[in-house]
Amino acid sequence: MREQYTLEFSKYGDIHSIGSDQNKDAYVVSVVFLDDLLDAQPKPELLTRLSDCCEHLIDNVTRRCEKSGELFIFGYSFSDTFDPIRNAKRCSKKLRAKIKFAEALETLCERYKFLHALDIDACLESLGTERAFDQRNWYFARTRLSNLGMEQLVSSVHKIATRYQNPPHKVLVLDCDNTLWGGVVGEEGLAGIQLGTDGPGKAFLDFQKTILRLKDEGVLLALSSKNNIEDVWEVFDKHDSMLMKREDLVAAKVDWNEKSKNIRALSEELDLNVNSFVFWDDNPVEREKVRFAIPEMLTVEVPSEIHHWPALLQTMFEFARFYVTTEDRQKTAQYEARYKFIESKNNAEDEDSFLKSIAFKGELIELNQGNIARAVQLCQKTNQFNLTTKRYTAEQLLEFVRYDKEFCVLARLTDRFADHGLVGLVCVRELNQQTLLLENLLLSCRVLGRKFEFWIMDKIIDLATRRGYKQICGVFVDSGKNLVSKDYLLNCDFLPIEAEMNTSLNVVKNDENATMFIRNLEPLKSFDRGIYEG
Amino acid sequence: MKVELSELKDILGDVFSNSTIxxxxxxxxxxxxxEWDSLGNFNLLLAVEERLSVRFNMEAMASIKSIQDLVIYLESYSA
Incomplete structure (x- = not known):
């Protein structure tokens, strides 16, 4: 991940230079203060000048996006002097222009996935204009911001760039007593706990609302609580004001064991690394113990006053995401399905006949505007079953499709337990007339154990045959986490290529950790097509 | 105010982190x-403001260009 940013301010009012900066080692961030771009002349009328200026800006951002597919952050400020008299009867012209501009920018952000908008006025709001701006700095060094304002701006930029590179956390682990409700249910009973519409009970209710909002965005919820489980379920099932329901949870560890032990077990059962977990508990002793035992997990240092919680959770960077995909919304259901699947599998005797009873259905879907966000997300998040761990951008993925629309496809899996959604991605390109190069293949780990990866390979072989190739070449890049995908190539009858053969195939190996594999177009040896429908 | 050179040295180290002080x-x-060019000088002055809780006026911003200037200004500074 890059650690540097080129912060490019609207250079002394030159509107055309915006976005022209190209720096290979740093992200480019353009920051525009509209006042720098508006001419001082009183004519034509302000609103006309504003809208001219905004049009120019949108043109420039578009041009930049057409030129480079690198992460680009565009910050804009329409900062306005507030006058209660002048603004009492009508909306200011700047505000009017700003809303129009923000909408145009949003359309661009939709089109270019690497473009991100940053509303600087909103970003600095918590500091206040007086602290965030420093007129002296403007006259002395042509920067409008104070040191503090600059820090705030850079921190927002850093958050965007970090999230662009790293996926959000996946699981929120919650305590119960004094976290989901006030009081201790084991002592005070169902009627004694605080949860409802007044006072502190209202704050707990709002906290639950925020938790459920995160769940809708794809965060998995789990309980880790020292309690009698019957007491906890009584609150979940019978308390009138309880918003969270049992089915909102992906798992519950309610017993008297050490929480750290339970959380480790949870991580194994869900097959998710604890470093994607966030732990929330009101009790500082429990927090300290968990933090000590699982340092790689984020244990939130929660404020002692509950009224801070809803806003704190709502704005937590760890869970913030640019957009919510349909897969995100179905997350909890999918992981629950995983549990049921593992349970049935443990009961069945012969694996293939068991798999046939699940009614699997695979589908390869071409890349389009509606699913490209998911494709990029899969590239970001998948670490284990990922041949090269290359984090493709939307632009890079579209490159494959330009050559042949079947050269980059998403894989969707359904079975009688669930629609697992888009869980895999395949990228291929022509290496030479004889050879199709499997440039990357990745699959979400939660669907492993269904032979879906073999179904996908079967389809790749089919594609290669239809396009007239004679062989398929595969790349594996060792990331330290993805050995499972090397075994996969071997299980798909690929053979490692010797060095000299490698050169004859014209393979340019950029990465010293890369190994090349090859196979002909014979059907897979160890895959029974009957497992899959159609 | 009283100025500790060691404190200024720390600030120099933070602002010009790629140079040997x-x-x-x-x-x-x-x-x-x-690193200590005109932009570096501006960054240095902002860092001094923050760390020592002082405020430079425009004139000071324009004229302070050395440790000596800085020390003279700070010694006569009163909030």
């Missing part, structure tokens, strides 16, 4: 290392 900083001035 000499032991004796008393005679250092803008231009003595690559």
């Amino acid at each position: 000499p032991k004796n900083i008393q005679n250092l001035k803008m231009g003595d290392f690559e």
